[in-house]
Amino acid sequence: MLDDLDRRLLEILIKDSRTSLKELAQQVGLSSPSVAERLRRLEDRGVIRAFTVEIDPQALGYTLQAIVRIRPLPGKLHIVQKLIEGIPEFGECDKVTGDDCFVARLFVRSIGDLDKLLDRIADKAETSTAIIKAQPIRRRPPPLAATAFSNP
Amino acid sequence: MLDDLDRRLLEILIKDSRTSLKELAQQVGLSSPSVAERLRRLEDRGVIRAFTVEIDPQALGYTLQAIVRIRPLPGKLHIVQKLIEGIPEFGECDKVTGDDCFVARLFVRSIGDLDKLLDRIADKAETSTAIIKAQPIRRRPPPLAATAFSNP
């Protein structure tokens, strides 16, 4: 589905999505119209979901982050999900198996703000929280190649 | 630190970082050189950490994701951290307070692969895993404005 050239293009774009077609073309040994066509197809196929910018939460005043495990009380699952959707402080949120709950990231400016946010869902779910101070260790996209199993 | 125009520019760029300067300029009511200058400064200040692409893990064959809680055995914290850094299947990873451990995302192609990865750190840490099937509910950057507390 993805060939080696596609993977190389994606690798470069993950690092800097403003890399020009000319530069991309040189690096993979194609002409720029060919690269443009490949990128267009990667987008069409949904491989590239978006061109975006990564923003430093600290620059916006979010000096604290928290990973929250939210287990909705019986019958409240959809209500809780709606709540989460509506609160901008929630970053990525995953519904996980096993203990049937959500695991979400919260961006906050203080412990106080965190408490207030958790209060909002307190009567609809059980929560447990782990605080992350300052910057996460690592943020990365899925691997493109050369995984521990090397079966791309 | 960030004024309203900056926030509006960031909002547009989060949605599509290829938006042209001309288009950005029109939307916020500036000229394109002014917008270019603002973006340059946002990058210099570290507010914009990177221009990047968001890639669909499924398109790369990662049909499964897992959130893993990793609690290193006494004295093994740095070894575990090094291990995580070296395994490409690990996505974002946070060191969290409270129970003194890591919370990380793993991209895998099968439960078998997940087991093999966890085996690698089994003698150095305790782990507990929650599986995410298919797509996460939501992935989002920190809020730019209009938070639950509206104190930007």
Add this chain to the structure above:
DNA sequence: TAGTTCTACCTAATTAAATAAGGTGATGAC
């Protein structure tokens, strides 16, 4: 107060990039 500096913006000209148009050669289907 008058002069100076700084900042954030502008317009116009230049340079660079993306796109569109049209062509070639290899591969596979009928």
Add this chain to the structure above:
DNA sequence: GTCATCACCTTATTTAATTAGGTAGAACTA
């Protein structure tokens, strides 16, 4: 063997980014 199709190419055109130089207003200084 002919005809499509595909992925690529080059060249020309269009569009975008950058550079250079200038202006108005705020704050700073003598």
